[in-house]
Amino acid sequence: MSGEKSGFFKRYREAxxxxxxxxxxxxxxxxxxxxxxxxxxxYDKTSNSLANSAITLAAEYSVYIPAFAFLYYWDNRSKYIEPATGRRDGKRVRADIKKLLATFSVSEVAFSLTKVGVQFQLLQSSSGNDAYISAMAASIAAWAVFFVLVNYMARLVRLFKN
Structure with missing residues (x-):
């Protein structure tokens, strides 16, 4: 049984x-x-739900994008080194960047629209005192959409070997 598990993890390690x-x-x-x-x-006593939703989205992206980029590079840094020369393979880096942009483009648009739309609606329907709950619920809904799309797009653009 453990041989099957290790085979599975080895096969799908990149994903x-x-x-x-x-x-x-x-x-x-x-x-x-x-x-x-x-x-x-x-801070905003006018309870501008759209502004709150947009600023929250911007704050999330300011954390998410650099963190993901660092983690992705850290995990994959060895695959960008040409074994024969020990130098960085710029062609492979550019190819992966293009695949990542294609993968995330559709997924991020869907995430952003879902996040802002759901958070806006939740803020409109509540008293506004629990903005963090609205933001968290909207993020969970948006992440569900995002995960399905990002994995579908990763397979579509052949981001992984398998």
Missing amino acids: INFNRNIIIAGLGAFFTGALVAQLYSG
């Missing part, structure tokens, strides 16, 4: 690491978004 990196970066963004939403709701 597992990719999703792990998304989750780690996403958790940082998730809590940042909740904090920013609550802080902004205390």
Whole structure:
């Protein structure tokens, strides 16, 4: 049984690491978004739900993108080194960047629209005192959409070997 498990993990290592990196970066963004939403709701006494949603999204991306980029590079740095020369393979780096951009483009648009739309609706329907709850619920809904799309797109653009 353990041989089957190790074979599975070996075969899907890149996809597992990719999703792990998304989750780690996403958790940082998730809590940042909740904090920013609550802080902004205390700052903006007009209860501008759209502004709160947009600022929260921007705060999440300011944490998520650098964290994911670092983690992805850290996990894959050895695959960008040409074994014969020990130099970085710029062609492979550019090819992966193009695949990552294609993978994330559709997924991030869906995430952003879902996140802002759900958070806006939740803020509109609540008293606004629990902005962090609205931000967290919206993030969870958006992440569900995002995970399905990002993994589908990764397979579509053949980001992983398998």
